[in-house]
Amino acid sequence: MTINQKQTVRSDALALFGVTGDLAYKMIIPALYALVKRGALTIPVVGVALEKWDLAQLHARVKDSLQQHSGRIDDKKSFHKLLSLLRYVSGDYANPETFTAIKKALGGARRPTHYLAIPPFLFEKVIQGLGAAGLAKDARVVVEKPFGRDLASARELNRVAHSVFPEGAIFRIDHYLGKEAIMNILYFRFANSFLEPIWNRNYISSVQITLAEDFGVKTRGAFYETVGCLRDVIQNHLFQIVALLALEPPTRQDPDAIQTEKVKIFRAIRPLASADLVRGQYTGYQNEPGVAKNSDVETFCALRLFIDSWRWEGVPWYLRSGKKLARSVNEVMVELKPPPQKLFDDSPSVSGQTNYLRFQLAPHSSIGLAARVKQKGKKFIGDQKELFVLEEEPGEQSPYERLLGDAISGDHTLFTREDASEAAWTIVDPVLSKHPRPFLYRRGSWGPKEANALIAKDGGWYNPAVGSIKGG
């Protein structure tokens, strides 16, 4: 069996908790429409939320969501098909009658998928409500991030989830794992043989991962106040990228074998100490709606990781993410060591321009491999050139479309297992509450200057450009 051929049973209904919320509006409804368009969604979809809406109001919301977030409604037949699949249940999650109404709306469904697109503080309540109403039997539950807010709460959430669902029925979603460019990291590493001999501490000097966003918290200030950058994108999205870049070849081609290798990486990463971390906050963050006037929450985080393994001993991994930075870009830069002999005047050990492998993950996907080539003329001096081995292809599925489709068909490959989630929390746990106040940084910059000290001995931060050119 390959990782693409997991044998599973499809769900026969979808209950979408939080259907009136922001995530459903921006991501999930467009994903449902895309699934209907390719014939991959034919089951009833029961939207659940507190709002006292009727079906007509839900239909209007769906139409609006598609107009705003799918570009336009380009397939009327699929749009009407999606509307025909929808039902709506209004209710408070603390009230058992809500679950009775959901059961009724699910009709004869025997294997529903319950998607919890709701604020994290409601996860446990809804999971328990599903269990008490008999809605968990042969069902699946998809849990949005953040899965817990530290190691202890993640463990508790896992305990509650396991008291109702077996691990095989729990789908912890991290939408980064559904991105084409991120799935390609795993493929690129193990579908090629040229990389493996150099993919270790002997040839790699450091790895940098930047997830920069040029926008702020927008309307999500109140949510962001409960997370901050480290919990919002580093403990999950960036750590998943680290794991895919660092893991050993899985022994088998199945999802569990890959998860097992990821867990080994998370367990080999040294838990963070304050000296490994620089927190920042953009100027004016405290005036954003929903944000406390004296907020200590970081909108920027830079950190240095070490993976204590045979392959990675001594290689620093630098991770950085922030809001209101210079541009929106997500890129991995793997720096190679210079050749041992300084044969030419412009040898990398002199010029500082070593070979590298660069994965741009967003806004474009590309892989660039930098090598030096000689300039014409008598002198042995050259330039750094990039070989492009991949550029994005049009028509990619959105992560939510892919992951929702996978959950409905029971494919766990792109979801996070219990032990992986807990091991990732273990790394950040020591610095979640004990840390100095964040440094202020200018909007439109690359974060606080204090973050430079963290990486000074490895040549400084590399600021990615957008598209097929290297940043600086």
Ligand code: BG6
């Ligand atoms: C989300 C975070 O999980 O990921 C957001 O909550 C962040 O704060 C987003 O902006 C980034 O995801 P993407 O796919 O837009 O890069």
